[in-house]
Amino acid sequence: MFRSTSTLAGALALGASLAAxxxxxxxxxxxxxxxxxxVQTPSPTTTSTDYAxxxxxWVPPVxxxxxxxxxxxxxxxxxxxxxxxxxxxxxxxxxxxxxIVQEMGQGWNLGNTLDAYGNTANxxxxxxxxxxxxxxxxxxxxxxxxxxxxxxxxxxxxDHMSGSARAIDPAWxxxxxxxxxxxLDDGMTVIVNIHHNNGWEAPTLVNEAxxxxxxxxxxxxxxxxxxxxxxxxxxxxxxxxRVAPNGVDDWVGKxxxxxxxxxxxxxxxxxxxxxxxxxxxxxVMIPSYAAAPGDQQxxxxxxxxxxxxxxxxxxYTPWNFAGDQNGTSVFTGQAELDQLFARLNTKFVxxxxxxxxxxxxxxxxxxxAERVKHAxxxxxxxxxYGIPTVWWDNGNHTPAPTATDVMALLDxxxxxxxxQDINDAIFCAAQ
Numbered sequence: 547m548f549r550s551t552s553t554l555a556g557a558l559a560l561g562a563s564l565a566a567x568x569x570x571x572x573x574x575x576x577x578x579x580x581x582x583x584x585v586q587t588p589s590p591t592t593t594s595t596d597y598a599x600x601x602x603x604w605v606p607p608v609x610x611x612x613x614x615x616x617x618x619x620x621x622x623x624x625x626x627x628x629x630x631x632x633x634x635x636x637x638x639x640x641x642x643x644x645x646i647v648q649e650m651g652q653g654w655n656l657g658n659t660l661d662a663y664g665n666t667a668n669x670x671x672x673x674x675x676x677x678x679x680x681x682x683x684x685x686x687x688x689x690x691x692x693x694x695x696x697x698x699x700x701x702x703x704x705d706h707m708s709g710s711a712r713a714i715d716p717a718w719x720x721x722x723x724x725x726x727x728x729x730l731d732d733g734m735t736v737i738v739n740i741h742h743n744n745g746w747e748a749p750t751l752v753n754e755a756x757x758x759x760x761x762x763x764x765x766x767x768x769x770x771x772x773x774x775x776x777x778x779x780x781x782x783x784x785x786x787x788r789v790a791p792n793g794v795d796d797w798v799g800k801x802x803x804x805x806x807x808x809x810x811x812x813x814x815x816x817x818x819x820x821x822x823x824x825x826x827x828x829x830v831m832i833p834s835y836a837a838a839p840g841d842q843q844x845x846x847x848x849x850x851x852x853x854x855x856x857x858x859x860x861x862y863t864p865w866n867f868a869g870d871q872n873g874t875s876v877f878t879g880q881a882e883l884d885q886l887f888a889r890l891n892t893k894f895v896x897x898x899x900x901x902x903x904x905x906x907x908x909x910x911x912x913x914x915a916e917r918v919k920h921a922x923x924x925x926x927x928x929x930x931y932g933i934p935t936v937w938w939d940n941g942n943h944t945p946a947p948t949a950t951d952v953m954a955l956l957d958x959x960x961x962x963x964x965x966q967d968i969n970d971a972i973f974c975a976a977q
Contacts, residue, residue, distance in 0.1 A: 839863075
């Protein structure tokens with residue numbers, strides 16, 4: 547999510563309004579299907595106290611291999627037609643994409659941090675450029691202790707690359723890896739991506755060759771550096787790829803943009819796979835245009851025929867409640883959320899293609915009870931179809947007359963949770 551997102555309304559409102567594009571969508575040749583987990587539905591009259599008690603019973607999900615089997619230790623182990631492999635002379639079960647996604651559980655974004663940019667005097671200080679403190683192991687420990695089992699780490703690379711080779715500054719790669727390790731050492735699943743950029747990834751025909759060149763060169767370096775990590779590390783090829791004609795973001799897109807994006811997604815994936823080792827079968831998240839969850843964008847997405855991929859989708863839904871600071875403070879979008887998750891299930895999950903909601907949240911309008919209600923309903927709907935959700939926390943937890951995107955759950959200065967009631971709703975609804 548960018549710092550200013552009022553123009554996102556068009557695309558994310560699309561989730562309910564673009565119904566005329568048919569029932570196709572997101573084709574892929576492979577993927578393992580899973581049985582949706584049972585859901586405990588919080589009552590509409592559930593109180594914050596009830597959510598707190600319920601949340602304490604939450605247990606992180608654990609994927610289980612078939613009875614009598616153990617998961618293979620290496621992502622590089624090649625499965626046979628039945629999904630089995632062999633390591634050190636012993637049979638094992640190769641992890642499928644669905645196994646990794648199942649264990650993501652509920653997640654939290656380290657937003658507006660390593661994705662910040664603009665410190666021209668000292669690019670290595672970009673991490674604090676947008677007002678958040680430097681990330682510490684104590685901060686990440688607090689996220690894990692709260693119950694979150696996935697951390698998405700958005701990263702912007704433009705301030706840290708140079709020349710036609712797009713050579714990444716080793717010091718920046720060192721810092722990114724250091725932060726990833728904070729979460730990996732806590733046993734979390736960690737998602738790393740290419741987040742903001744200066745427009746080079748715009749999926750247009752005229753820009754396609756340059757975008758492909760940059761994506762391939764960046765992902766070759768990132769993936770090579772990180773290929774030794776196990777299945778807990780996940781790559782997301784792009785954030786919200788889109789075109790901005792005359793500087794105005796087009797969140798809806800058109801056929802040209804969709805077709806180019808399909809080729810860019812495939813090129814980035816191929817670059818990752820070519821680095822070998824664990825990256826040969828690492829889970830890679832692929833976005834639709836603008837990561838939008840509308841029928842139009844989803845139906846235009848053609849996923850590569852690779853069994854270790856998942857759809858990356860973002861949903862500040864319903865927009866007038868969740869994303870528009872000047873919109874309604876009352877959550878009445880249950881039907882829109884029902885349609886959203888049913889759509890993602892029909893087009894992807896039911897076809898064996900996992901889905902990850904990499905960003906979602908609601909902005910603070912002094913409406914705590916309604917935000918709790920929204921969080922519970924959102925996570926309940928996603929959990930019904932086995933879709934993990936990753937809350938967008940940008941560090942901003944102070945409403946002000948001109949504020950937007952007041953979405954932080956964690957006070958990063960003190961590592962304390964300023965909206966424990968939302969945390970409790972999330973973990974209660976995920977059971």
